[in-house]
Amino acid sequence: MRFCESCGMPFSQDPENGGTNSDGSKSTDYCSLCYKDGVFLDGCTTAEEMQEFCMKKMREKGTPKGIAWVSTRRIPKYKRWKNT
Numbered sequence: 001m002r003f004c005e006s007c008g009m010p011f012s013q014d015p016e017n018g019g020t021n022s023d024g025s026k027s028t029d030y031c032s033l034c035y036k037d038g039v040f041l042d043g044c045t046t047a048e049e050m051q052e053f054c055m056k057k058m059r060e061k062g063t064p065k066g067i068a069w070v071s072t073r074r075i076p077k078y079k080r081w082k083n084t
């Protein structure tokens with residue numbers, strides 16, 4: 001199973017099955033919610049910002065705080081954030 005290298009969402013949960021690169025091809029690293037036409041949509045510049053962003057999104061969808069917290073803990077390990 002593949003995960004988005006930005007937010008950690010499984011690709012199987014992505015309705016678009018992946019974001020798009022600037023040349024229109026499918027991204028194999030990032031989901032459609034994070035990445036479109038070669039640009040990150042969330043505007044986050046650090047893993048911490050992304051964790052907060054994802055927590056907020058999950059809370060809006062009714063995800064319990066504890067689960068939202070656990071599922072964002074791995075974000076700093078993903079490719080997009082490794083060098084930040």
Ligand SMILES: [Zn+2]
Pocket residue numbers: 004005006007008009030031032033034035
């Ligand atoms: Zn993503």
